[in-house]
Amino acid sequence: MKKITLLVVAMLFGSLTAFAQFSFPSVPGPTNVAAGTPVTLNINDVGNSAAATAGSYVSFSVSVDWTEGAGGPWSSEADLTVTTTAGSVVIDPATTGAGTSGAATTMTFEGSFTAPYDPSVDGFLDIVLNQSFAGSDADWSNIVVTVTPPPACGDPENLSAAPTDVAVTISWDAPAFGTTTGYNWEVQPDGVAQGTPGALASGTTAGTSVVTGNVLTASTAYEVYVQTDCGVDGTSAYVTTGFTTTAGPPPANDNFANAQAIDCSTTNLMGSTSLATLDEDDAPDGGGADMDAPNVWFSYDSAAEGAGDITVDLCPSTYDTSVLVYTGTSGNLTFVAGNDDNIGVCGQCCQSNVTFVANGTDTYYIAVEGFNFGSTGDFDMTVSCVAPTPPPANDQCANAEALTLTVTATGTTVGATTDAGDPPTCDTFGQIADVWYSVNLTLSSNNLSIVTTITDTSDQANVAVYTDCDGAAGNSVGCSDANGGETLTINNLPAGLYYVRVWSDGNAPPSSGRTEGGFTVTADATLSTGSVEDANAFTYYPNPVKGELLLNAQKDIQDVTVFNVLGQQVLRVAPNNADTAIDMNGLSNGAYFVRVTIDNVTETVRIIKQ
Structure with missing residues (x-):
């Protein structure tokens, strides 16, 4: 290593009225610097031969005119080390002026001393010049070292932010320089400059920490700015750091066990599944909805609230919802109703609306979720209730209405109860709304014809005929389920009393939108051809x-x-x-x-x- 010692004579200017930055005399050079052979220049010695102004300097700036030599160096491969008795600081690459070419340039190397530099106490100051690209060299000329005293008002140091989901604790250390009277602070959205109107939180404090109110949003990025106030000595620059709020806790009704009670007065209940988890994922699916997304839970106690047709409306929600309704206990739930997209009611895709029949005894559990595991968001739920329609007089087979042959009777399935125990042989969905009729055949061998027609809102009037009220498949002598009015003919029936079952698919409205309603039924019997x-x-x-x-x-x-x-x-x-x-x-x-x-x-x- 080559070492060049320069005795620098201080330049004296008139009478100095204030402590300011000091520039050492230029080192004109050129000084050739070869890779692998750093060059050290002594700018000042222990005794302050350079006669630098006494005072405590905290930072430095070194300007250099750089030109390439042999071996194809780039200016970005130049680095500089500043050394005082307190320690060394390496600047690599240059702060300004460095480039990825050999073009001549003026560079500056800026930094802070490891400890305040006071030449009147210990003036030792060296700089070390270096080129890193092997086999290359460059000329360094007009080297000027400038040292700068501390600002009248120093910046806050070691700024940090400790966020929660809705607030942040901001902490910092007092500046090393200046007489502090307080601090100014503010929080802005990520990427928004300090001073922009509409800061989310701001204020002044005498201490070195502050806690915002609950004004932030979970899982969101922000910027915090802090400035020192030194009273008559002015203010520092703002220092800044970024942070992101935490995700926050899941909703209180995230799990089945903590289902939130709702009733017929629940209107525009706002909620979110964004922080929810998937609970009861083994519960049965149905109604076009699958139990496969983060969900929240609600409960409707029909023993307290009453029986009726209960509608859960999620149409105003802002994400793709699904809804499922159950009875039972955790791990042993029974599907009641469900819906994914109800475009007919909501008028758009992709929100949910479902109606189920509450029996006045059970508690019903409602899961609000998205259409798949990645679908979460905000929902808006309203619950409405309609008192149950009394069942028709012939709702049960024991009260079957007698038909007169060739005479048309009118009937309805509106209000008919669910009969899931013995489904008709031609309709095994397991949930139907049915009413009953009887017909007495007197001929020795009969061809029985049952004809139903739709008269209002229903789209079904299906028919089955049985030999008794048991309703079991073994007692069925005929069945027709074509989803409309029916004509069922059964030949060669012996004389006797027969029971006619007329039904529509389910008094719990299914996702297909089928409804119950009125119909006519006519029975006729003729002597079988063989007789x-x-x-x-x-x-x-x-x-x-x-x-x-x-x-x-x-x-x-x-x-x-x-x-x-x-x-x-x-x-x-x-x-x-x-x-x-x-x-x-x-x-x-x-x-x-x-x-x-x-x-x-x-x-x-x-x-x-x-």
Whole structure:
């Protein structure tokens, strides 16, 4: 290592009226610096031969004119070390002016001493010049070292922030310099400059720590700014640090065990699943909703609040919701109702609305969640209740309403109770709303026909026939479930009392939107073909018919009566001939029942008028 000792004569200026920064005389150079051979320049000695102004200096700046030599150096490969008796400070690369090329440039190296430098006490000051790229060298010229005293008001030191989910504790150390009278502080959103109007929190304090109020948002980034106030000596610059608030605790009703009670007065209850966890993930799915997302829990005590149709509305929510309703206990829940997206009610995707029937006894548990595990957000829930409709008089088989053959009866499934114990053989969904009728067959062998039609809000009037009120599959003699009005024909039934079950799918509204409602039901029975003597047989054609229906028999036809599907008589003739034509031109298009009597034996056929 080469060492060049320079005795520098201080420049004296008129009378100094204040302690200010001091610049040592320039080292003109050029000083060639080769990689691997740092060059040390002595700027001042212990005795302060450079006659630097007495005082405590805390920082330095070294300016250098740099030009490349051999070996292809870059100015960014230059570094400088400043050494006093108190220690050394390395600046690498230059603070300003360094580049990734060999272009000539002026660089500055700025930093703070390891301890205050007072040349009147110990003036020793060296700088070490270095190039790092092997095999290269560069010329350093016009080197000027400037030392700077402390500011009149020092910056706060060691600023730190300790956040919670909604607040932050800000701490710092007092500055090393200046006479402090207090501090100014403020908190801004991340990336927002100090002094911008609308700071989230701000104030003044005499101490070195402060706690904000609960004004912050969980899991959010912020900036904190602190400034020293030195009274008549002014203020420091603001120092800053960033922080992010914590996620915060989960909602109080995060788990099934802590379900929040709701009732029919619950309106626009605001909540969030953003910090929730997934609880009861083994609970059954249903209604298009899966138990697979972070959820919160609510409870509806129907014993206290009453029975009825309970609607949970999440339509105003701001994320993709799902809702599931259960009865039971933790780990042993029974599905009641569910919904993922109810576009028909909400008018948009993708929020939920579900209605379930509370029985007035059970407590119902409602899980609000997103459509999958990554779906969380804010929800808005309203609960509404409608008092239950009393069940029809023939809600139970024991109270079955008797049907008169060929006479149409009106009925409804509105208010009918759930009958899940013995589902019809053609509809095993397990939850239906049904009513019951009975029909007495007196012929030795009967062809029984049951016809239902929809009359209002329902889209179903399904039919099954049983030999007794047990309702078990083994007692079923016929079943039809085509999701509309039905025509069920069962042949060769012996004489006896039969029970007719009419139902729609479930009095707990399913996700398909099916509803209960009114219907008509008509029963008719004719002697089975195998039991009618050939002499009483007849033929009829055409079917469908547009004008006349032709009847041909071996004996005289005593009576022909035509009924519409409502059981109303619309036409009757007494031909007393074996062959006759029934004029149907005056009838509206649709289905009709034609009852033919021959030799006091009656048979009914169904025809279509076009």
